[in-house]
Amino acid sequence: MKTYADIRALAGRRKRLGRKxxxxxxxxxxxxxxxxxxxxxxxxxxxxxxSASEISANYGAVFAxxxxxxxxxxxxxxxxxxxxxIVTFSQYATVLFxxxxxxxxxxxxxxxxxxxxxxxxxxxxxxxxxxxxxRTKVKEIIFFSYIILMLMPYQVTLVPNFLVSRALHLVxxxxxxxxxxIFSPFAVFLLTKFMRRIPSGVLEAARIDGAGEWQIFSxxxxxxxKGGLASIAILIFIDYWNMVEQPIVLLEDxxxxxxxxxxxxxxxxxxxxxxxxxxxxxxxxxxxxxYGEEYLVEGITYQGGIKG
Amino acid sequence: MRKRLxxxxxxxxxxxxxxxxxxxxxxxxxxxxxxxxIWYSLVNNPVQHVPVGLANYFRVARNEAYRLAVWNTxxxxxxxxxxxxxxxxxxxILMEAALPWKSFFRSCLLSPLMVPxxxxxxxxxxxxHYNGLVNAVLGVHIDWLKSEHAQIVIVLLFIWKNLGxxxxxxxxxxxxxxxxxxxxxxxxxxGRFTVFFRIKLRxxxxxxxxxxxxxxxxxxxxxxxxxxMTGEYPYDSLYLLQHFMNNTFLALDxxxxxxxxxxxxxxxxxxxxxxxxxxxxxxxxxxx
Numbered sequence: 354m355k356t357y358a359d360i361r362a363l364a365g366r367r368k369r370l371g372r373k374x375x376x377x378x379x380x381x382x383x384x385x386x387x388x389x390x391x392x393x394x395x396x397x398x399x400x401x402x403x404s405a406s407e408i409s410a411n412y413g414a415v416f417a418x419x420x421x422x423x424x425x426x427x428x429x430x431x432x433x434x435x436x437x438x439i440v441t442f443s444q445y446a447t448v449l450f451x452x453x454x455x456x457x458x459x460x461x462x463x464x465x466x467x468x469x470x471x472x473x474x475x476x477x478x479x480x481x482x483x484x485x486x487x488r489t490k491v492k493e494i495i496f497f498s499y500i501i502l503m504l505m506p507y508q509v510t511l512v513p514n515f516l517v518s519r520a521l522h523l524v525x526x527x528x529x530x531x532x533x534x535i536f537s538p539f540a541v542f543l544l545t546k547f548m549r550r551i552p553s554g555v556l557e558a559a560r561i562d563g564a565g566e567w568q569i570f571s572x573x574x575x576x577x578x579k580g581g582l583a584s585i586a587i588l589i590f591i592d593y594w595n596m597v598e599q600p601i602v603l604l605e606d607x608x609x610x611x612x613x614x615x616x617x618x619x620x621x622x623x624x625x626x627x628x629x630x631x632x633x634x635x636x637x638x639x640x641x642x643x644y645g646e647e648y649l650v651e652g653i654t655y656q657g658g659i660k661g
Numbered sequence: 662m663r664k665r666l667x668x669x670x671x672x673x674x675x676x677x678x679x680x681x682x683x684x685x686x687x688x689x690x691x692x693x694x695x696x697x698x699i700w701y702s703l704v705n706n707p708v709q710h711v712p713v714g715l716a717n718y719f720r721v722a723r724n725e726a727y728r729l730a731v732w733n734t735x736x737x738x739x740x741x742x743x744x745x746x747x748x749x750x751x752x753x754i755l756m757e758a759a760l761p762w763k764s765f766f767r768s769c770l771l772s773p774l775m776v777p778x779x780x781x782x783x784x785x786x787x788x789x790h791y792n793g794l795v796n797a798v799l800g801v802h803i804d805w806l807k808s809e810h811a812q813i814v815i816v817l818l819f820i821w822k823n824l825g826x827x828x829x830x831x832x833x834x835x836x837x838x839x840x841x842x843x844x845x846x847x848x849x850x851x852g853r854f855t856v857f858f859r860i861k862l863r864x865x866x867x868x869x870x871x872x873x874x875x876x877x878x879x880x881x882x883x884x885x886x887x888x889x890m891t892g893e894y895p896y897d898s899l900y901l902l903q904h905f906m907n908n909t910f911l912a913l914d915x916x917x918x919x920x921x922x923x924x925x926x927x928x929x930x931x932x933x934x935x936x937x938x939x940x941x942x943x944x945x946x947x948x949x
Contacts, residue, residue: 380760386752387769390821393781394772400784412787476683483679487672495684501933502691506881508906509926512701512918513694515910520694536686566675595777597885598903602910616779617889631780642775646768649775653826654833656875657868 394635396435401444401632403437405625408444412624444629455612455630462611462634464527466593469534470586477540478582482570484541485548486556496545499538507598518603529603534593540585546655547581548574584652587645591638695926702919717920727921730905733898737812738880741819746873749824750865753831754857771825778822782889789814806891811899818886823879827872834868835861867940874936878929 400408448455484496514533515524523529551574559569575582600610607615612634619627642649666674702718705711721727752770756763788794789805796802805814838861846856884903891899893907902925909918 376758376760379755379758380762383752383755383760383766384762387766390769390773390824393784393821394776396784397781412783476686479679480683483676483683486676486679492680495680497937498692499687501930502687504878504933505926505929506878506903507884508881508902509922509929510691511903511906511910512698512915512922513691516694516697517690532686533690536683536690538683538687538691541683566679570679591775591777595779595885597779597888601888602907613777613779613889617782617892627783631783635776635780638775638777639772642768642772646771649771650767650829653829657830657833657871 394639397628397631397635399435399437401628402440402442403625403628404439404441404443407438408625408628444626445633448626448629448633452626455615455626455633457608458610458612458615459633461609462594462613465530465534465596465611466590468531469593470589472531472535473537473540473589474544474582474586476535477544477585478575478578479570480541481544481548482574484545485551485574496542499542503538503542511598511602514599515602524603525605525609527609530596530599533599537589539592540589543585543588543652543655544578544581547578551577580648580651581655583645584648584650584655587641587649588652590641594638698919698922701915702923705916707915717916718924721917721920721924724917726900726905726908729897729900730902733812733900734881734902737815737819737883737901738877740812741816741880741883742873742876744816745820745823745827745876746869748820749827749872750831750869752824752828753835756828756832757835767825767828770828773822774825778818778886779889782886785814785818785890806899807896809898811891811896814890815883815887815899818890819880819883822886823876827876830868830872831865834865838864870939871936874932877932 403411484492510533517533518524518529521528523532555573555577556569559573564572595613596611597613600614604610612630616627616630616634619630701707703712703714705713705716756766760766786793786806790796791802791804793805795805803810805811843856843860846860851859881902884901887895887899887901888903893904895904902921906918906921909921
């Protein structure tokens with residue numbers, strides 16, 4: 354005969370089993386979703402090791418049609434191949450040693466992104482200290498307009514951006530990309546939120562000990578915002594590494610375009626190289642992601658809720 | 662004779678010195694030119710500067726291409742934003758449960774944020790080509806990027822790119838809900854659904870609104886993906902506001918361009934305003 358306790362134990366076991374099943378289902382769903390999310394990257398990666406003839410046999414049709422506009426009917430499906438017939442590094446060799454155009458565009462991307470990341474952070478760390486220290490009505494209003502500016506899509510900033518560049522004779526120079534990037538309000542917004550979290554007692558104590566404003570900023574506030582600086586650096590980096598709108602408007606000279614724009618213009622002849630170039634282009638952000646995921650997550654979390 | 666500043670004034674001056682570089686840059690590169698844009702939108706051309714009132718605005722509003730672009734942008738935003746908010750909320754809720762490999766899932770779902778769009782555009786084109794894998798799997802014959810279905814592709818790309826970002830925001834919000842509140846309600850006999858709808862959703866409301874508006878603003882930026890996938894002249898249903906801007910820009914019609922930009926910024930300011938008011942409201946609501 355089953356006692357009451359037995360029944361309870363049985364029910365408990367069932368409940369636990371049910372919970373396990375639900376958890377398993379959820380994990381399976383997330384696993385599928387995760388694999389789906391990774392697929393584009395994995396495919397790009399594996400395809401970069403294909404020989405030129407294999408790539409054009411597989412995808413020639415796709416790129417012949419997307420570029421010229423006309424539709425070419427071929428009998429069979431364009432196969433998305435997962436594993437190359439022959440693994441070869443020849444595409445990488447060609448990109449790295451025989452086609453300087455790609456490396457040159459890659460260098461352009463570095464040349465635009467790195468100064469913007471460093472200088473935007475420099476300008477922003479000063480400004481956000483100013484914003485975080487003593488909140489006054491005027492400052493709040495200015496900070497609010499920074500937020501609005503930050504949220505403007507490029508449709509709106511395109512014209513103002515171009516007008517300044519033209520007035521200052523910057524069109525078609527690196528400065529046309531650098532300057533608006535350096536003074537972008539984005540980093541100011543986020544870093545201010547980080548700096549406002551510094552307990553005012555810490556800063557007050559330094560002040561009482563006779564530290565000057567500059568000392569408090571550089572020796573206390575800045576080191577305490579290190580995590581914030583790292584996560585903002587990642588967010589700025591990925592934004593400008595991905596840049597498309599600014600170069601096509603502000604740089605007429607295609608030689609000056611970053612790889613992001615150039616990659617989409619690879620024409621029929623060099624399709625075989627495209628995957629290798631794509632991999633080279635995403636290696637850097639992915640490495641940053643691997644090492645800095647926690648910072649990235651922290652940065653995103655801080656963006657939640659607009660006011661500081 | 663130079664007056665000596667009081668301690669208070671010197672202090673204020675110092676703060677403003679910290680702000681000066683940024684303020685100057687923002688003024689020169691964003692605010693001043695935007696003033697010029699407003700002025701441009703009200704005159705007949707950049708040479709004569711004859712005021713024409715709102716004529717430029719009417720000219721833009723009547724423009725076929727502009728209407729198409731606005732319609733496509735709205736249509737895209739109305740599909741992509743709710744979908745991406747719901748899916749990322751769902752993902753965040755799943756991630757809250759005690760599951761194995763959670764950090765692996767988080768990394769996978771967040772990684773598209775860091776992958777340059779230009780790098781995966783090729784794969785995306787191969788997938789959705791007329792002879793591509795998606796058609797083969799689904800057994801249909803659609804030239805995705807050159808048909809009425811083109812927006813679906815961009816919506817998927819948008820969700821792929823933004824899901825992880827939104828999920829992180831939701832996860833942070835879920836984590837900030839006081840545990841004891843949930844425990845108490847469970848002791849009082851509240852089931853899973855009651856806890857979710859009565860407690861969690863209430864705490865999440867501010868974040869849901871924030872994520873929705875941020876996604877809306879991000880959805881205006883989907884031009885980047887569209888441009889890389891389909892170039893300067895996409896299929897009609899992918900002709901977005903930024904395409905209109907670029908083409909008007911190439912035609913050097915600054916008046917039309919300025920009017921369009923001013924209208925667009927009015928919409929953005931409205932959205933940000935809503936966000937602010939709502940944040941104030943909800944924020945107070947929860948603290949009470």
